[in-house]
Amino acid sequence: RIAERKFILRLIPSGILHDECVCVIGNGTVINPEAFNSELQELREMGIECEGRLFVSSRAHLILPYHNALDRVREERLGANSVGTTMRGIGPAYEDKAARTGIRAGDLLYPDLLRDKIRRNIEDANRELSSLGAAPLDVEATMDGFLDEALQLKPFIRDTSAFINKSVREDRTVLLEGAQGTMLDVDHGTYPFVTSSSATAGGAATGLGIPPKAITGALGIAKAYTTRVGG
Known part of the structure; x- marks a missing residue:
C-alpha cells in the first residue's frame, strides 16, 4: 500500500x-x-x-493451460492426501523444466518453432488427462489462446x-x-x-x-x- x-x-x-x-x-x-x-x-x-x-x-519458463489442468486433476485425484497446491500450474511447469521439455520466454521470439513444441506438449498432457478420466484439451484452440496472451511478453x-x-x-x-x-x-x-x-x-x-x-x-x-x- x-x-x-x-x-x-x-x-x-x-x-x-x-x-x-x-x-x-x-x-x-x-x-x-x-x-x-x-x-x-x-x-x-x-x-x-x-x-x-x-x-x-x-x-x-512459462505456465501453459495444460499445466493448470494437470495440477487440478492430480490434486482432485489425491483427495484427502493432496499437497495443498494453489492449482496455478506451477508444479507441472517446473516438471517440464526439469524434463527439458518446457517452454521458455525466449521461445516466443521464434513462433514457427514454438508451435510445434507447444503442440507436442499439449498432446502429451492430453494423454495423462485422459488416463485420469479428465477431458483432453483442444490442441489448436489451447495453443492459439495461449499465444494470444504470451506474445504480449515479447517487448x-x-x-x-x-x-x-x-x-x-x-x-x-x-x-x-x-x-x-x-x-x-x-x-x-x-x-x-x-x-x-x-x-x-x-x-x-x-x-x-x-x-x-x-x-x-x-x-x-x-x-x-x-x-x-x-x-
Whole structure:
C-alpha cells in the first residue's frame, strides 16, 4: 500500500511502483502470461508504465493451460492426501523444466518453432488427462489462446542475467526480492508440502544468473504466526 492506493503484485516486482527502479523477473521463475498481462494492465490503469523499466528473462519458463489442468486433476485425484497446491500450474511447469521439455520466454521470439513444441506438449498432457478420466484439451484452440496472451511478453524479454551482472559491475544498487519462505523450499522445506523451487536466499544466485559472491547481504522476514497455503 502506498498512501491510499493498494497494490497486489504476484509476478511483477514491487519496485515497479517506484519510477527510478528497473525491475527484472529472473530465470528461476515460472510465468503465467495471462496473469502477467493482467497485472500489467492494472498498473497501467493506475498510471504506472512498465515499458523500459521491466524485463523478463528469456530463460524464464512459462505456465501453459495444460499445466493448470494437470495440477487440478492430480490434486482432485489425491483427495484427502493432496499437497495443498494453489492449482496455478506451477508444479507441472517446473516438471517440464526439469524434463527439458518446457517452454521458455525466449521461445516466443521464434513462433514457427514454438508451435510445434507447444503442440507436442499439449498432446502429451492430453494423454495423462485422459488416463485420469479428465477431458483432453483442444490442441489448436489451447495453443492459439495461449499465444494470444504470451506474445504480449515479447517487448519485455531480454538476457536479464547479463543486465544484472553489468549492473553489479557498475556498482549499482541491486535488490533481490524473493517469494514464499524457507519452509516451502523444495530442498529444505517440509517436503512434500513445499513449492517447486528454491525459496531460500541461496536460490537467488541461480534464480537470477549471478555469482553467489555478488550477494552481500540477506534480510529475512518472519511472520508473527505460522500460515501456509492449503492449511
